[in-house]
Amino acid sequence: MPESHDITIAEVAQAAGVSVSTVSRILNNRPDVAEATRQRVQQVIEDLGFSPHAQAQRLAAGKSRSIALLNPLQVKVMTYLEMGFFVGAANAAAEENFFFSLATRPISEDHLLSLYRSAQVDGVILMEVYMNDSRVEMLRQHNYPFVMIGHCANNTGLHFIDFDFENAIIKAFDHLVELGHQHIAFMAFSTQLQQAGFGPAVRAQAGYKKALQKHGLEAICVEVDMGVPDISGAVVQLLDEHPELTGLVTVQIEETVGVIRALHQLGKTIPDDISVVAIASEKTAQIVTPPLTATNFPTYEMGYRASKMLVNLLKKEPLEISQVLLPPDLIVRQSTGPVPNPAPKRAAILADTAR
Amino acid sequence: MPESHDITIAEVAQAAGVSVSTVSRILNNRPDVAEATRQRVQQVIEDLGFSPHAQAQRLAAGKSRSIALLNPLQVKVMTYLEMGFFVGAANAAAEENFFFSLATRPISEDHLLSLYRSAQVDGVILMEVYMNDSRVEMLRQHNYPFVMIGHCANNTGLHFIDFDFENAIIKAFDHLVELGHQHIAFMAFSTQLQQAGFGPAVRAQAGYKKALQKHGLEAICVEVDMGVPDISGAVVQLLDEHPELTGLVTVQIEETVGVIRALHQLGKTIPDDISVVAIASEKTAQIVTPPLTATNFPTYEMGYRASKMLVNLLKKEPLEISQVLLPPDLIVRQSTGPVPNPAPKRAAILADTAR
DNA sequence: TTGTAGGCGTTATCAG
């Protein structure tokens, strides 16, 4: 068993009694090789345990066969969301025999450019896209290939996969209204995020506006900052100011868990006292008590498809569709129910009995 | 603004009026360059927006400056655990200016070897390590650098970071016994995993044995397969066969959520009826109701440190410590309490009132 | 169908 570490294509060629280029052809399975030769060389390759030097291949071929997912978030505690993107994208890249890399640093525009210039990657996947995103403008100008998870205000010529937040919110309200709810609060992204043009924030808000209008509801909107450790304060205040509330729609996927906990702590029963509809990953929806009625946010699929799109783009294979807006799919679980009876005494009695 | 895509070191050299080697020296900040020259060339580099071609560098230098994390799991729905490993490892690699890649394919031994042979990576991080792990043997024989998240039976010469499952379990039992519990069940990894020699399974079981002996407890052990969608059956049976149960220790981090839900569904109150101690990530412990008393499983830190260890190894910097067993840290939250009174009638009354 | 030779963009050795 030779120390195969530094076997080169030349040695393979010699051992097989052919030229280097023939081996190269076989490595890249070109058609113009005699079947007999191919088999013989393949055998030698196996026997020697040869793997072509990736860097040399990439240098010579002028392609890195690598893509990267840019994760703009710096927090240590990640969520199922990012997880789904990561794994989906990684799996798709692996299927296509592309090297997949995860860039987690706060990436400056220079750094982003140099990723391309230094040929570390052939393309990237962008997350957390804003309506007007400077990264997008930059990449577009340089004509560097990329795919977005999310999308911008102007997407001509761009490739993306995104979730239809607007209709997700509308569907959530539809569901609650069908159940008879009339006093429904919306836990929105912070105005800061909305004003910054963060895609999901903007579109969720748009959906909210439409839902209000469609059903003639009163606006009860609470803003929640992402990543706030304790949002129970906001919940307390909300219930205080709006005792008539029987429904709640949340859009921030991970924060919903905090909301649920706060409701529990306030002695509210879900869905008997209050119905909750969320946007959540399968996993998150299942993990809380009670399991959440929610529109499924398919992170794995999004990551997977983004990655496939990018690879196809790089291979210059024709993209069937290059702009995908995934329709929301509301899954009814146990956090929503009919409007409680106007006299909510039962709960009070129970609470008393419990002491 | 030149299309900087294909600027080479030669062009920089020419523009700066120096030789290629001088530019190369500056790029790799070698000491033997006149300060004036360095500044001048730096300026040119900036002006031109030049980034050295990564593949060429790696080919010439004979180092890929890349590492990979091998994720053996194929499931689409990942957990916070893997997430922590990924992000921790990715961040550490980025800090060290190493390219970080996530390999998610079912990686055969051949494929693993070829990762090294093809110089795609300089080293890898292994997850899900078994007491006798063929991958480890292979890499060790070939003398390829790697670091484990987990560890083997024989670790001489190996580098790893792992969590002390054995003592984590002991601490969990200690805590419950201190609270007065005497009838405590242990939800263990499947015997299949134990017999296969999966590290955490083996060591948790060892801890369990010791805990039983230490406190003179009766053995009540339930095995749970990882990834089982519904473990409520096992919980039902457990409570059925052991009505005297007041405590529960779970070791499978993600499965605990299912256990908790099953307990809820059976009308059990935590911790009034039954106390639960888990091993869980911060996030998971917080997410369920009630928040779990648990030993913290620090995935981010483990990923981060594994990555740092590997990079140091590759840089041939002396490793201070290369075998780390993180001590368990029990965090008391709200899922454990004193043993309930022998007459558990209150709950029954309440339940009746509720109908 | 196969072989020859030049080049991909760096680094590294060795003079100067």
Add this chain to the structure above:
DNA sequence: CTGATAACGCCTACAA
């Protein structure tokens, strides 16, 4: 301190 020049291992016309 700086500059030629030979690797690094492979790909790809072009020629045979």
